[in-house]
Each structure stands twice: as C-alpha cells, then as structure tokens.
Amino acid sequence: MKIAIAHDYLTQRGGAERVVLAMSRAFPEAPIYTTLYDPDGTYPEFADADIRTSALNRIALFRRDHRRALPFLPAAVDSLRIDADVVLVSSSGWAHGFPTRGRRLVYCYSPARWVYLTDTYLGRPAGTSALGVALGLRPMLRAWDRARARTPHHMGLTDRSRTRVALWGAT
Secondary structure, three states, X not given: OOEEEEEOOEOOOOHHHHHHHHHHHHOOOOOEEEOOEOOOXXXXXXXXXXXXXXXXXXXXXXXXXXXXXXXXXXXXHHXXXXXXXXXXXXXXXXXXXXXXXXXXXXXXXXXXXXXXXXXXXXXXXXXXXXXXXXXXXXHHHHHHHHHHHXXXXXXXXXXXXXXXXXXXXXX
16 A cells, blocks of 8 residues: 655644654655655754655745745645555645545644634734735635545544634534
8 A cells, every 4th residue: 555645844843743754754655745845944854754845845935934835835735646545644724635546634733824814824914915915815725725625535633623624614
C-alpha cells in the first residue's frame, strides 16, 4: 500500500509540524506533500524527508510569509496531485484539498482562519489593503474550502475544529 502525507505548509515550528514529523517517523517511505517548504523556518528533521512542494515554493517571499500566497493557494493545492492509496492529511486550511485517487484521512486542527476569521488570520487591523483583498476573496475561498471538506473519507477533529464543521454545514 502506497502512503503519502499532506500538510498545509512547512514554514514554521509548531505543534502541527510536530504531528507531521510523527507521521513521517511512522511511515518513513511516505513522501510529504505541501504548498510551501522553508528548511530554515521549520524543524531540521524534515531535511531527510521526501518533500514535494507546489510551484509557489519557488517564490521566496511566500516561503517567508505564507499569508501573502493566500490568493494563489487554492490553485497551487489543486495542481499538486498525490498518487497514493492512503493520504494522511494534517490540515488547518489547505492540505485537505490536495487531489488524490486514494483514501484521504484528515486530521483537522482548527477552523480555516483565512476564511472564517480573516482579520485575525492576517494579523492586521480592519481597513488595511491586505484585509480588503482577503475579504474580497473570502466568498471564493469559502466555496473552495467547503467543497474540499466534503472529500475526505474520514476526518478527525480537534475540539476547536468542531466550529469548522458547523461552518461547512456538515454533521
């Protein structure tokens, strides 16, 4: 059975990235698919992993600040097809949308802040140009998120992510 791992982006050192490291240790032959990877910004243990990134990874600005890639992330995710029988997904926003022919098992950490808590996600006060762009994109991003949320074969939710299920309209 061919297994792959998917994660939103590997550009920081946090709890979600530790979960991906644990998945990678459990399945060392599994490639890790992600939109962005910054070896200097995340855990050094990823250096030995087979990491496959989207085309956006070529843009250093996006690796340093993944929020700037927001308008381009849906297309980047849609273009990175995962060829595996089972995909273990670690997601709070994007990785649950990677196309695959296999079964998708999603661990969802929290609501998609870029859609449902836009001003908090961007960390900018209301009225800034970045927030205005994000709010303008929100209907398209919300539609993308809801459509992709219906594709997993199984979704594990943290307590915080139960809010996301209500926003998706799922039970």
